[in-house]
Amino acid sequence: MIAALLLSLLLQAPPKEEKKAVYTALVGGDLQTVTQGVLKGGTLLMKDGKIFKIGPVVELPECTIKIDVTGKRVLPGFVAASARNLGIAPAAGKIADALDPFSESVKLALAGGITSAYVEPSTGGTGVFGGAPPPSGPGAVIKMTYGTLDGMLLAEPAGVSLAAWITGSPSERYEIRENLTKAKAALEKERDFEKRRAENKLKPDEKAPRATGIVETYVKLLKGELAARLPAAHVEELRRALDLINEFRFKAVLTDVLEGWTLPDEIGRARAYCLVEPRAKEHAPRNSLRPAGSSIEQAAILRKAGVKFALLPPNANVGTGGTAGRDLLTLPLEGAFAIRGGLDEQTALEAITITAAELCGVDARIGSLEEGKDADVVVLDGDPFDYRTFVELTFVNGKLLYEKATSPYFSHLKKTR
Amino acid sequence: MIAALLLPVLLAQAAPADADCVVITGVRILTVSHGEIEAGTLILHGDKIGAVGADVQPPPGAKVLDRKGLTVFPGILNPLSRLGMPDAAGAAGSAQHLAADEFNPVSEAIGPAARSGVTLFALQPSGGGFAGQGAFVKPVGWTRPQQMLEKAAFLRLVLQPGSTPKDALKQGLEGARKAFDADRKKIDDKTAALVQFLKGDLVCIAEAGTPAELLHFWQLLDSIPDCTPKVVIAATGDVYKAAADLGARKARVILRPALSLAPFTRERINTAAELDKAGVQIAFAPLTETRESLEGMFFRVGELVKYGLSREAGLRALTLSPAEMLGVDRRVGSLEAGKDADFLLLTGDPLSPLTRIQEVYINGRPVVPGE
Numbered sequence: 001m002i003a004a005l006l007l008s009l010l011l012q013a014p015p016k017e018e019k020k021a022v023y024t025a026l027v028g029g030d031l032q033t034v035t036q037g038v039l040k041g042g043t044l045l046m047k048d049g050k051i052f053k054i055g056p057v058v059e060l061p062e063c064t065i066k067i068d069v070t071g072k073r074v075l076p077g078f079v080a081a082s083a084r085n086l087g088i089a090p091a092a093g094k095i096a097d098a099l100d101p102f103s104e105s106v107k108l109a110l111a112g113g114i115t116s117a118y119v120e121p122s123t124g125g126t127g128v129f130g131g132a133p134p135p136s137g138p139g140a141v142i143k144m145t146y147g148t149l150d151g152m153l154l155a156e157p158a159g160v161s162l163a164a165w166i167t168g169s170p171s172e173r174y175e176i177r178e179n180l181t182k183a184k185a186a187l188e189k190e191r192d193f194e195k196r197r198a199e200n201k202l203k204p205d206e207k208a209p210r211a212t213g214i215v216e217t218y219v220k221l222l223k224g225e226l227a228a229r230l231p232a233a234h235v236e237e238l239r240r241a242l243d244l245i246n247e248f249r250f251k252a253v254l255t256d257v258l259e260g261w262t263l264p265d266e267i268g269r270a271r272a273y274c275l276v277e278p279r280a281k282e283h284a285p286r287n288s289l290r291p292a293g294s295s296i297e298q299a300a301i302l303r304k305a306g307v308k309f310a311l312l313p314p315n316a317n318v319g320t321g322g323t324a325g326r327d328l329l330t331l332p333l334e335g336a337f338a339i340r341g342g343l344d345e346q347t348a349l350e351a352i353t354i355t356a357a358e359l360c361g362v363d364a365r366i367g368s369l370e371e372g373k374d375a376d377v378v379v380l381d382g383d384p385f386d387y388r389t390f391v392e393l394t395f396v397n398g399k400l401l402y403e404k405a406t407s408p409y410f411s412h413l414k415k416t417r
Numbered sequence: 418m419i420a421a422l423l424l425p426v427l428l429a430q431a432a433p434a435d436a437d438c439v440v441i442t443g444v445r446i447l448t449v450s451h452g453e454i455e456a457g458t459l460i461l462h463g464d465k466i467g468a469v470g471a472d473v474q475p476p477p478g479a480k481v482l483d484r485k486g487l488t489v490f491p492g493i494l495n496p497l498s499r500l501g502m503p504d505a506a507g508a509a510g511s512a513q514h515l516a517a518d519e520f521n522p523v524s525e526a527i528g529p530a531a532r533s534g535v536t537l538f539a540l541q542p543s544g545g546g547f548a549g550q551g552a553f554v555k556p557v558g559w560t561r562p563q564q565m566l567e568k569a570a571f572l573r574l575v576l577q578p579g580s581t582p583k584d585a586l587k588q589g590l591e592g593a594r595k596a597f598d599a600d601r602k603k604i605d606d607k608t609a610a611l612v613q614f615l616k617g618d619l620v621c622i623a624e625a626g627t628p629a630e631l632l633h634f635w636q637l638l639d640s641i642p643d644c645t646p647k648v649v650i651a652a653t654g655d656v657y658k659a660a661a662d663l664g665a666r667k668a669r670v671i672l673r674p675a676l677s678l679a680p681f682t683r684e685r686i687n688t689a690a691e692l693d694k695a696g697v698q699i700a701f702a703p704l705t706e707t708r709e710s711l712e713g714m715f716f717r718v719g720e721l722v723k724y725g726l727s728r729e730a731g732l733r734a735l736t737l738s739p740a741e742m743l744g745v746d747r748r749v750g751s752l753e754a755g756k757d758a759d760f761l762l763l764t765g766d767p768l769s770p771l772t773r774i775q776e777v778y779i780n781g782r783p784v785v786p787g788e
Binding site for chain 2: 091104147
């Protein structure tokens with residue numbers, strides 16, 4: 001019914017007068033804003049790809065496409081804090097040059113309510129369970145703008161992998177520390193330059209110092225403009241990562257975290273973010289003298305220690321093959337698993353929206369329903385953490401890009417009560 | 418009716434009789450450019466078509482061949498050919514390279530190709546990026562002068578994801594744009610070819626492995642000011658995803674004549690029909706160049722017509738459309754007076770699965786003679 005309604009409305013949407021702003025309003029739904037509570041039966045008005053107004057009653061301008069979503073939940077689009085083979089072609093170099101908005105994975109992600117994802121360049125090859133090859137360059141945040149490159153790239157670079165610090169050889173570790181030291185020096189020089197410029201004490205013809213290559217990337221890291229990603233599942237890897245973070249003080253995202261629940265306070269003190277897979281399972285070694293292995297309570301324990309984290313499925317890709325049900329298509333269900341382990345629902349919701357956006361450095365644009373933010377919005381037919389819930393509509397940059405009623409994959413599935 | 422309209426024009430162009438004149442009578446003629454003639458006559462004058470029509474009069478003294486019951490159709494054009502070309506996988510391409518230099522004129526593949534109904538091949542140079550310049554070849558004779566129509570007829574570009582190929586492409590085109598007003602003698606052949614492309618003097622076949630590559634390419638082309646490039650896209654079956662963009666840009670697309678499946682489903686998608694409906698000009702290239710694959714072209718197009726492609730667009734996509742795209746339509750692609758006498762005599766309708774190719778004429782001579 002919504003489908004028929006939408007279709008007729010969208011067909012009426014006038015491309016004739018392009019200058020005239022076209023509004024889209026979602027009316028009557030429960031708005032789960034994430035950052036500003038829940039607004040029952042409110043209206044969300046979108047314009048020019050942004051959220052224009054939110055409120056209990058919003059006066060709708062004349063040229064508004066009105067969509068009745070009474071009884072539905074309206075949420076910000078979900079953010080995948082890490083994704084593989086999503087929306088990019090296997091290629092080396094910048095993500096900007098590998099974007100594939102026609103990828104079927106983008107369509108599937110939209111069906112799962114995902115509107116943005118952090119991706120890293122890869123020249124291909126997938127491990128079955130997390131055995132993907134290391135990224136060949138800095139990561140970026142992309143949007144699921146199916147069919148167009150416009151607005152697809154949200155931030156690049158958004159992160160840099162320091163995997164070699166954890167898994168590399170001593171020489172690779174030495175190199176990372178050396179480059180970070182160089183970056184620290186370069187940053188001091190830069191700050192000194194800025195200070196003297198402010199005081200008008202520059203020498204004639206003095207140019208701004210500028211680092212190049214990986215040192216330039218690390219300078220951005222030390223400035224907090226991007227985050228380092230360190231795969232740290234176990235205690236020894238976590239400690240190794242925390243040592244470097246504490247030494248150089250940078251924004252860090254610990255990925256694949258399994259034993260974080262055994263040292264939550266240390267992670268908290270380093271202000272590191274975690275990527276948690278609530279369903280990941282690993283037994284403690286039989287002869288272990290310390291707490292070890294996975295715990296479904298990990299997210300809840302980290303929360304208590306004030307550690308911020310995003311949630312991910314065991315396979316951070318999108319597919320309909322053998323990993324179905326363990327991939328990004330059902331991202332909110334990871335929240336359900338974390339809740340099962342003691343996490344509160346609000347934090348679980350944050351972990352697939354605003355916190356995921358924050359650790360990617362794009363929380364000013366996405367991750368919550370707020371006026372002025374990007375109109376990346378999903379409409380659900382029920383509670384996000386209920387396994388019976390389906391995504392009905394997905395908007396990216398204000399454009400309706402997924403409609404369950406017309407999806408070849410999901411339209412036949414009926415919600416059970 | 419169409420025939421009646423055509424008649425005066427065609428008669429006027431009929432050449433005076435001489436020994437070099439051959440007349441084929443009693444045939445159904447699919448002109449491609451001017452409709453179908455149920456029972457007509459085709460007059461050949463040397464290597465050209467002299468006249469086509471329902472009531473054209475054979476000049477006195479001409480050799481008359483009665484081919485009652487057969488259907489005449491223009492020879493097929495393969496716009497993406499590697500006929501007689503070596504397997505040069507991994508070769509580095511460059512815009513000044515010539516496919517003609519890779520071509521083997523005595524290749525054993527040439528004869529069977531002619532028998533399969535393909536009378537013009539657009540040879541693709543090997544390599545990635547701007548690979549080089551292609552040539553037009555007719556499958557006739559054993560020497561380059563006999564076979565080759567044009568040595569540097571079009572440019573071939575392979576679009577690839579990733580920063581290295583994209584940076585190279587950008588650098589090449591921006592360099593060429595800067596050289597627009599430069600003295601030809603002062604720029605190298607590579608840049609000269611790219612300048613010709615940007616000015617629209619050299620058609621470029623841009624091969625895209627995914628429809629996304631087209632978006633990247635358009636973004637780049639749009640960023641280069643004051644250029645009027647002529648682009649023909651060689652695409653894969655999933656290019657239907659970009660049908661709206663292709664239509665808006667009035668694109669010209671070379672496809673393989675095959676149905677696609679929507680990803681993860683068994684839903685059939687007729688890419689050719691979708692593009693045609695979106696206002697995109699389409700041309701077909703065979704899946705491979707084996708004799709089976711070439712002969713199967715009509716059957717495959719028949720399948721696409723069965724599932725929604727217009728018959729006219731389907732037949733055009735084998736002949737006149739690729740000729741127009743690559744700028745050889747003044748010579749080939751349809752049965753019109755003045756064009757090269759390259760055509761097929763079929764035992765029935767080209768899209769009927771029972772139809773055989775009875776005779777093949779190239780340059781007015783039978784290369785596959787009838788009984």
